[in-house]
Amino acid sequence: MIQKIFIPQVNVNDQSATVVRWYVAESSFVNKGEALCLIETQKAASDIYADKSGYLRIVCPEGREVSTGMVIGYVSDSLEEVLLEENDGSLKNSQNNLASGRRATVKAQLLAKKFNIDLADVPADGVVKESDVYLFLEKKGSTRETCSSQEGTAMPAGVEQDLIGSVEPLSSIQKKVCSAVEESLRRNVGSYISVEVRVDKVLAVIKEYVSLKRKMVRLNDVIIKAAGLALKKFPLMNAFYWKGQIARYRSINIGIIMDYQGSLVAPVIKDVSEKTVEQIAVESGLLQMKALKNQFVPEDFAGGTFTVTNLSGLGVKHFMPIIYGYQSSILGVSAEHLSCVEDGPSTPRMGRVINLEMTYDHRLVNGIQAAVFLKEIKSFIETAEIEKEV
Amino acid sequence: MDDVLRLIFKEALALTDIDAQQIREDSSIVTVKGWDSLGHLRLIAALEKTYGITIDPLEAIDLVDVTAIQNLVSKKKSL
Numbered sequence: 389m390i391q392k393i394f395i396p397q398v399n400v401n402d403q404s405a406t407v408v409r410w411y412v413a414e415s416s417f418v419n420k421g422e423a424l425c426l427i428e429t430q431k432a433a434s435d436i437y438a439d440k441s442g443y444l445r446i447v448c449p450e451g452r453e454v455s456t457g458m459v460i461g462y463v464s465d466s467l468e469e470v471l472l473e474e475n476d477g478s479l480k481n482s483q484n485n486l487a488s489g490r491r492a493t494v495k496a497q498l499l500a501k502k503f504n505i506d507l508a509d510v511p512a513d514g515v516v517k518e519s520d521v522y523l524f525l526e527k528k529g530s531t532r533e534t535c536s537s538q539e540g541t542a543m544p545a546g547v548e549q550d551l552i553g554s555v556e557p558l559s560s561i562q563k564k565v566c567s568a569v570e571e572s573l574r575r576n577v578g579s580y581i582s583v584e585v586r587v588d589k590v591l592a593v594i595k596e597y598v599s600l601k602r603k604m605v606r607l608n609d610v611i612i613k614a615a616g617l618a619l620k621k622f623p624l625m626n627a628f629y630w631k632g633q634i635a636r637y638r639s640i641n642i643g644i645i646m647d648y649q650g651s652l653v654a655p656v657i658k659d660v661s662e663k664t665v666e667q668i669a670v671e672s673g674l675l676q677m678k679a680l681k682n683q684f685v686p687e688d689f690a691g692g693t694f695t696v697t698n699l700s701g702l703g704v705k706h707f708m709p710i711i712y713g714y715q716s717s718i719l720g721v722s723a724e725h726l727s728c729v730e731d732g733p734s735t736p737r738m739g740r741v742i743n744l745e746m747t748y749d750h751r752l753v754n755g756i757q758a759a760v761f762l763k764e765i766k767s768f769i770e771t772a773e774i775e776k777e778v
Numbered sequence: 779m780d781d782v783l784r785l786i787f788k789e790a791l792a793l794t795d796i797d798a799q800q801i802r803e804d805s806s807i808v809t810v811k812g813w814d815s816l817g818h819l820r821l822i823a824a825l826e827k828t829y830g831i832t833i834d835p836l837e838a839i840d841l842v843d844v845t846a847i848q849n850l851v852s853k854k855k856s857l
Contacts, residue, residue: 595808602846604807604839606815673839680819681835701816 390469391439393461395427395454402429406453406560407460411435414446418463425460428560431686433649438463447494451557492516499525561651569710576629576711579750583762586729586770588740607742608644608698608721609669614768615719616640616660616668619694622761626693628714629752635714643692643712644672648679654695654712655679655688700724700742709747716752719765720745779803779844783851786828787844790820806843821847829855 395405408426412418423435424444438444440463448460492500492507495518500507503525512520543552558566587607594605619626619640627636640661643654655675657668678684695712698721709720722743729739744765748758779802788798791812807813813821822838825831825847831854833841841847 591808598806598808598842602840602842604842606807608815670839674835676815676819677822677835677838680823683835698815701814 389440389465391442391463392459393424393436393463395456395458395460396434396436397456402431402456404453404455405429407448407450408433408559409450410446410461412444414444416444418442418444424463426682429686430560430564431689432684433561433682435682436460442466449495449498452498453560493518496521559649559651561649561653565651565653568713572711572713576749577751578711578747579755579758580708580745580747581755581758581762582706582743582745583759583766584727584741584743585766586739586741587724589771590769591724591740603666603669604673605665605669606672607724608696608700609665609672610769611698611719611721611744611765612642612644612657612660612668612672612696613663613665614765615642615694615696616663617768618761618764620661621764622757624753624757625717625748625761627752628716629749630714634752637693639691639693641691641693643689643695644675645695645697645709645712646676646679648684649682653679653684653689654692655684656690656692658691695719696721706743707745709745711747711749717746717748717758717761720747779848782828783844783848786821786824790824791817801844803844803848825851831855 395407405427406429408428410425411423412425418424418438418441420438420441422438424438425436426433427436442463442465445462445464446460447462448454448458454460491514493515496507496510496516499518499521500510503521505521505524507516507521510516510520510524543549543555590607590610594607594610597603597605619642623636624634626640627634629635639659641656641658642660643656645652645654655678657663657671657675660668663671675688678688692713692715694715695709695718697709697718699707700721700723703723705722705725707720707722709718711718722745724740724742726738727741728736729741731737731739744762746758746762753761784798784801787793787801787810788795791810793801793810793812797811801810807818818838818841822833822841826833829851831851833850833854837850841850
């Protein structure tokens, strides 16, 4: 009995997915329930599992984008079973008849197409396989290494080809981020503002809270809460510009930029202004764990109306974030550091501070509004109000 | 605190030998240098890999100090 491994419809809008990685090598034995491969749609990545125990036959190579419903491999009781079925022609997705009357695997056809060769010229016993095509290419003088180097598009004029070490395609998530960044820069008229925030007091409050309650709360959770409350007070910051209009959001949903599979995503905490710092801390902690364990689902990224990006863990003191999606502003959080602060008139001392950096759409928000908005967040963090919140 | 756990902390949080030696059972996310969000994720990953255990996300967000980690690891290893 053979299990066909299909590309599932992860999201209703998904029409295709990329096979990112096969966890199991071709022809290996897999157990029922074992993760076989990682696929990536426009919005999320997910694993495909074996419905039965048996031997894995891979027909779709890593890095290839395929339509949903397409067969990318098989699990069978024996490899012979798959080969017999393939020769019998019943596994139609894995190989097709060629015009010459010969048969070839999908891998072989893709490779032949890439190097513009006629499979009729490739010597093979029976079905033409990928290895046959490679052998044919090598005999023609192209090794696998030189084959690989021919992948990708031509480099722009003015770039010396010898300087290029390798060219690799972006993952679906990386492509999505690229599109979002390009779109943001094209659509928004970004202006930038920054403010220094003293954090000695709030850090002491957090320290006391963690020691007493033994629950995780971080400075970033307090900042998210502060931003949520400030957004409630300044709804223009929770909106976006659209063709001469202001579109205001009903909810305050804050996306948190985080690293996910080598790219950036913004999973969302919803209704932030209505939640306590502790609730926000739990949700942000769970989102970070989802990133670690590759457990994001498309819903995690939906509905963001404002974004917070925190580079404090990397020691960054200043940066200029780019507005994310259909939003009017984004808040950046820099690294905590020592700075000379005023402690009453003419009383300088060293204190711990962070910089809050904000990029905003200047068509919608003017400099004064942005400054007052940041001052509101700064005030929330610096004052004892946080004690009540925590 | 055993040496293995100390080594996990040292590597996951990129601590110096001196900083790692200062970690005690009552050390927590607000007292250990480098135990930030990213450090916490690296710590969870290192604990799972080293001890061959799986830490649930809800469990992970409660691991705020060394004692909590020791208790969870002991519980998981005894299962």
